[in-house]
Amino acid sequence: MYAVAEVLDESCVAHKGCRLCIMYCPEANTIMFDPEKKVAVVNEYSCKGCELCVVVCNAAKHQAIKMASR
Amino acid sequence: MDKEKIKINPEFYDIMPVEYQELVENATYGKEDRGWKDVGSSKELIEEHSLCAGCPESIAFRHILASLPNPEETVMVGSTGCTSLVFPHIALHNIHSLFGNQNAVASGLKRALAYRFPDKIKDVVVLAGDGATVDIGLDMTLQSWFRQEKFATICFDNELYANTGGQESGLMQKGFVGKMAPAGKQFEKVDMPGLAKTSGCHYVAMLTSSKPNRVEKVIRNAVLIAREIGPTYVQIYTPCILEIGKQMMEGLQEMRDSEGPGQRFEYQEFITDEAKAYMEAKHPKKKRKKKRVEEKKVD
Numbered sequence A: 001m002y003a004v005a006e007v008l009d010e011s012c013v014a015h016k017g018c019r020l021c022i023m024y025c026p027e028a029n030t031i032m033f034d035p036e037k038k039v040a041v042v043n044e045y046s047c048k049g050c051e052l053c054v055v056v057c058n059a060a061k062h063q064a065i066k067m068a069s070r
Numbered sequence B: 001m002d003k004e005k006i007k008i009n010p011e012f013y014d015i016m017p018v019e020y021q022e023l024v025e026n027a028t029y030g031k032e033d034r035g036w037k038d039v040g041s042s043k044e045l046i047e048e049h050s051l052c053a054g055c056p057e058s059i060a061f062r063h064i065l066a067s068l069p070n071p072e073e074t075v076m077v078g079s080t081g082c083t084s085l086v087f088p089h090i091a092l093h094n095i096h097s098l099f100g101n102q103n104a105v106a107s108g109l110k111r112a113l114a115y116r117f118p119d120k121i122k123d124v125v126v127l128a129g130d131g132a133t134v135d136i137g138l139d140m141t142l143q144s145w146f147r148q149e150k151f152a153t154i155c156f157d158n159e160l161y162a163n164t165g166g167q168e169s170g171l172m173q174k175g176f177v178g179k180m181a182p183a184g185k186q187f188e189k190v191d192m193p194g195l196a197k198t199s200g201c202h203y204v205a206m207l208t209s210s211k212p213n214r215v216e217k218v219i220r221n222a223v224l225i226a227r228e229i230g231p232t233y234v235q236i237y238t239p240c241i242l243e244i245g246k247q248m249m250e251g252l253q254e255m256r257d258s259e260g261p262g263q264r265f266e267y268q269e270f271i272t273d274e275a276k277a278y279m280e281a282k283h284p285k286k287k288r289k290k291k292r293v294e295e296k297k298v299d
Helices: A020-024 A054-061 B009-016 B016-025 B056-067 B083-091 B104-118 B130-135 B138-146 B194-197 B213-229 B253-255 B273-282
Strands: A003-009 A031-034 A039-042 A064-067 B074-078 B093-096 B123-129 B152-159 B203-208 B232-237 B266-269
Touching: A003 A039, A020 A031, A020 A054, A054 A064, A064 B194, B009 B074, B009 B203, B056 B083, B056 B152, B056 B213, B056 B253, B074 B083, B074 B104, B074 B273, B083 B093, B104 B130, B104 B138, B123 B130, B123 B213, B130 B138, B130 B152, B138 B152, B138 B273, B194 B203, B194 B232, B194 B266, B203 B213, B213 B232, B213 B266, B266 B273
Parallel strands: B074 B093, B074 B123, B123 B152, B152 B232, B203 B232
Antiparallel strands: A003 A064, A031 A039, B203 B266
């Protein structure tokens, strides 16, 4: 089992200009901004499952990212 | 290097790795106003690396590579340590030589580049850990500042030798017990920004990588001042979460805690009058539209 981050599209506030998870993800090109859906998307193949994005998202009270097992 | 030079021959386009194709199409080479805001919407100059999950050093790496003002004409000089695990994965020219001699290599490199390309602007950026900058390479670091060599030195300060299991380093805080330093540190953390000021650096900053816009500003200043005026020094706190006994998601909070008022990584910036006049004349601050920044909520 391997833990990766998953963005809940309905809670994500990237359309308002939030880039917290994108900024603080330690992996490059892993959390990207989807210009069509206006949400953050996770590239699961390069996610190492460190949960930093969950921490920053919850600290801003968005609760839009959760960890999922693959 | 130029974006033209990394372009793929159309005949071989389909057999090139996807990451390389993305780099050619969507990387921020040659963009004057590049910064951390490009992160997430364009290809970064760093690819998958082998640092630990949640390592704050890789956050700092991303922010630095996103804010270099002229990446296609920049050569980075690294040294042994965790940073040398990332250098093979970045889309910039880089040199790795012996442990501790990064500033000596950069001195020669900067002179050679100025001789070989007199009509081009070439930046040299040294990026090394605290062991290479302050312990083993202190001689080379200080001598390059005494000689007023024109390049920027960035030190990733994780307060110990993280890559080899936690030995004591000059930048370790007093009293800290590392995994391979059981007696605890006996003397104070070396005041490297102070040494940099007295050794002739024109721009000195100490910060953590918890605020991308601050990292962007500092790196931009350091590289631009080093281009014309003289040596610059930036010290960034990138805690080793393994060695200080934190969980992988606690690195960011650790950085925030240690940059509070009165803490050892409180933000400090020093700029000489000469460098200040140069920055105001040549690179005035850009007026950006203020967007709503969500970051404030977290603080």
